[in-house]
Amino acid sequence: MSNLKSLACAAIDKESSNLRTLSLDIWEHPELCFEEHHAHEVLTNFLESKGFLVSATLVIGVMCEYDALPGIGHACGHNLIAILGLSVALGIKEVLDKGNVKGKVTVLGCPAEEGGGGKIDLINVGAYKDLDIAMMAHPSQFNLPKPVYVAMSQVKVKYQGKASHASSFPWNGVNALDAAVLCYQSVSCMRQQLKPTWRVHGVITNGGDKPNIIPETAELLYYARAPSGEELQDIQRRLGGCFQGAATATGCTVTYAFDPKGYDSLMSNNKMAAMYVENGESLGIVYEHDQNKLSKQGGSTDMGNVSRVLPSIHPKFSLNTEVSLHTTEFRDIAKTESAHVTTLLHAKALAMVAIDVYLNPSLVQVIKEEFQQQLTAETQ
Ligand SMILES: [Zn+2]
Ligand SMILES: [Zn+2]
Incomplete structure (x- = not known):
């Protein structure tokens, strides 16, 4: 040396x-x-x-x-x-x-x-x-x-529903947690069609406050990863469909935005x-x-x-x-x-x-x- x-x-x-x-x-x-x-x-x-x-x-x-x-x-x-x-x-x-x-x-x-x-x-x-x-x-x-x-992009997904008493007037509510659960399930189902080098993983960060209140809002946080930015965009497009689909199914509205500060590979x-x-x-x-x-x-x-x-x-x-x-x-x-x-x-x-x-x-x-x-x- x-x-x-x-x-x-x-x-x-x-x-x-x-x-x-x-x-x-x-x-x-x-x-x-x-x-x-x-x-x-x-x-x-x-x-x-x-x-x-x-x-x-x-x-x-x-x-x-x-x-x-x-x-x-x-x-x-x-x-x-x-x-x-x-x-x-x-x-x-x-x-x-x-x-x-x-x-x-x-x-x-x-x-x-x-x-x-x-x-x-x-x-x-x-x-x-x-x-x-x-x-x-x-x-x-x-x-x-x-x-x-690999490249990574994160996205926050927020479902907006309507609160109601979960026992007295559940039919008046719009359940945002149901939307979050459906979203999570849809993404999990989609995973079979993702390439082996792609990753999508998420958590429910807000799933309501108490069982006797129909959850008015629910939130998830997902990370999507792929070897290239182009592939990452493909995943983002597919995720958008899952996010939207769960909103339609439950009558909630959904807002989501992919973080502009994505990580490059x-x-x-x-x-x-x-x-x-x-x-x-x-x-x-x-x-x-x-x-x-x-x-x-x-x-x-x-x-x-x-x-x-x-x-x-x-x-x-x-x-x-x-x-x-x-x-x-x-x-x-x-x-x-x-x-x-x-x-x-x-x-x-x-x-x-x-x-x-x-x-x-x-x-x-x-x-x-x-x-x-x-x-x-x-x-x-
Ligand atoms: Zn670490
Ligand atoms: Zn580290």
Whole structure:
């Protein structure tokens, strides 16, 4: 390993126990979409305490996520993503400070990844404008340099009926819960006609207040996912029919709107991913070779939107478990010392990619050219 890379790795190791404290602090205070005040506070305090105020030419963006899930806390391990971002930045900063290397690192706090599209808001306010490339990594079951993340669109569906006493005058009511149930059933029936790569999943978020009141309103929230935006539109059209049909059947009115902040599929930069693998392997990381796992469809991320603005990578890294994300089991793994150690290892691999880029600006050209080619190929 080159001296500069050892410098970055040593800088990360030096802060391991502080990073572990931060990770546990975030784990102990799970905050949801756009409410990540505590996480934001502790992360920025840490960066300030480490003197982050660098400036120069080539800008590498490191994404931190730190939101939790309702009811089950940090079951997506975003406490680890938060400190992975800090670790990458620590490693890079050490090299920029002491290694006579020119460059800049920007740590971007990205709230509300779980459905809130925080990065899309950041794109819209120009937060990615000055960055050259973007990187982050997500804990998972496998080491995947270019995981499959599909496009996603969410939709709120609201049925409006009419309340009435459910025993005395039920015939005067219009039952919005019945509409919601029919809607749910229709979507479930339709699922057989969806392609294997398509996903539709929903919950009833409001199903009335009391059994003796005919529910006047009912609401559902659905996520629809597909590998491409075009396919996603096809699903949206089919869903519209289900939503409308349930309204007609029950005499309710329905309103629904697909979220304009849809998540794009992830477009990984091949060059950056290859550099990540090369550096990771030098640290002893073993990457997945099983084709089924490499092509396995995961969830969706607003990093997909970033990946269409900037050359990006969003690898998944294994916490040495087969346990699924979004479970209490995975939440408990995200708190372990072993998950912490794994996180720092992958942070080092990303920091090393950054060092390669700073030292060899022609690489940025290669990365950006590939990015343009991928964008062009998509629109053809
Ligand atoms: Zn998640
Ligand atoms: Zn996540």
